[in-house]
Amino acid sequence: MxxxxxxxxxxxxxxxxxxxxxxxxxxxxxxxxxxxxxxxxxxxxxxxxxxxxxxxxxxxxxxxxxxxxxxxxxxxxxxxxxxxxxxxxxxxxxxxxxxxxxxxxxxxxxxxxxxxxxxxxxxxxxxxxxxxLFYPAIQQAGSGLAAIENLAALCKTSLHATAIRYTQCTRDPVAIIISRGGTIDHCFMSATLKNIDGIDWLKKREGVPRNTATYAFNQVVDNVLHGVRVEATSNFQDWFGGRRSIEISEDVVGLGRYGKTLTVLYDINVPEPEDEEDEEALIESWTPRFKH
Ligand SMILES: [Zn+2]
Structure with a gap:
């Protein structure tokens, strides 16, 4: 905070x-x-x-x-x-x-x-x-949507409210997205995720990226009403732009009568800046230079 x-x-x-x-x-x-x-x-x-x-x-x-x-x-x-x-x-x-x-x-x-x-x-x-009380509970809760479900059951709170609170309190890089159809209704990113440089923050009213499990999920209307639950993976770049092509976890669940979809992005293991610099130096040293 x-x-x-x-x-x-x-x-x-x-x-x-x-x-x-x-x-x-x-x-x-x-x-x-x-x-x-x-x-x-x-x-x-x-x-x-x-x-x-x-x-x-x-x-x-x-x-x-x-x-x-x-x-x-x-x-x-x-x-x-x-x-x-x-x-x-x-x-x-x-x-x-x-x-x-x-x-x-x-x-x-x-x-x-x-x-x-x-x-x-x-x-x-x-x-x-x-x-x-919530911090110690997070330590026991696991990760991804399962963590949010466990915390919601413990606190007797909705998945939606719990997911938002989770992003405010977790130390992990995590984002939650509430969407309807092809549109992002709203989203929250944890402080650790916001602090990663070179990424675009998810914005309200932006479209759900097409190459993601959430996009496919929202094509089927019954998924939302019936509370269908999917555990998938996606590419960090599809959601956050930037130059890091890494695989992350994407869990998706329909929120029933609420009429919206909850997505949880986690397992976001961005390399340490020093490692990235080493990698860039390596690529640089192997890239042929051309005279204009
Ligand atoms: Zn009021």
Whole structure:
């Protein structure tokens, strides 16, 4: 986490609450924590598309409703965590609810450009996956999509939220990509991967590279809905450009009703800079020179 991260404070606030409560093991149960604070928590079918939950205020009393349409416990926990973000983060309740009685409809899940929604999302991720418990869990989790699945099962969080949190916390060079059809919806790269020089960062709304397992996967609509899972390999250059043609692992899974695909790129073993220089010097020494 860097100083330039505008949401770091939301993360730290969430982690301090978990530490302050003396919670020492995963999973975190956001519904129980909310109820422990006297907040009523109810499941509710939401009418409008994309609504994940709701924070309701009557003066000093609060209630949380969470959407159940995705039938995904991880998403429900995240939705409740998001509403707790509005409850706990300074200024949020007053900003998202006008007056001292009313309600706020949330669209949780990292796609909103709204500052308060983005802060509440970050709060939720850190509340459910606080670093002091998540770091040790990563050590035990394995690698690739399997690691993210193990962590999601441990934390009772969605694959999507867990994958994003994983890239924020792992020391390995890893990228996760959320795509729909031929388009990258959004993506996250770990700090170690970002620090590799001479690569293009994956960008939002860019096309999925054609020569990849993800591209082929997304050609079959049922793969997404049925949660099909593929372990493949691809070339580092296809995803990140640059001059290193190395094989990396590419795991792909359909996210079911969420309608999108999760890709995990890992096993990225970029040679040490000294080795690369040696190699370049060798190629240079063998390359014939021509006079113009
Ligand atoms: Zn919200």
């Amino acid at each position: 860097t100083k330039s991260d505008p949401y770091a404070f939301a993360s730290i606030a969430a982690e301090q609450i978990i530490k302050g409560m003396g919670v020492v093991s995963l999973p975190i149960d956001p519904k129980a924590i909310a109820r422990g604070r006297g907040i009523e928590v109810v499941a509710k079918p939401m009418q409008s598309e994309g609504v994940s939950g709701m924070l309701v205020r009557f003066g000093n009393d609060f209630a949380i409703a969470y959407a159940t349409h995705l039938q995904n416990e991880g998403f429900e926990n995240f939705s409740v965590g998001h509403e707790l973000g509005h409850y706990f983060l300074p200024g949020h309740a007053d900003a998202v609810i006008t007056g001292d009685t009313g309600s706020h409809l949330s669209r949780a899940g990292f796609s909103s450009g709204n500052k308060y929604e983005a802060e509440a999302d970050r709060f939720a991720a850190s509340f459910l996956m606080p670093r002091h």
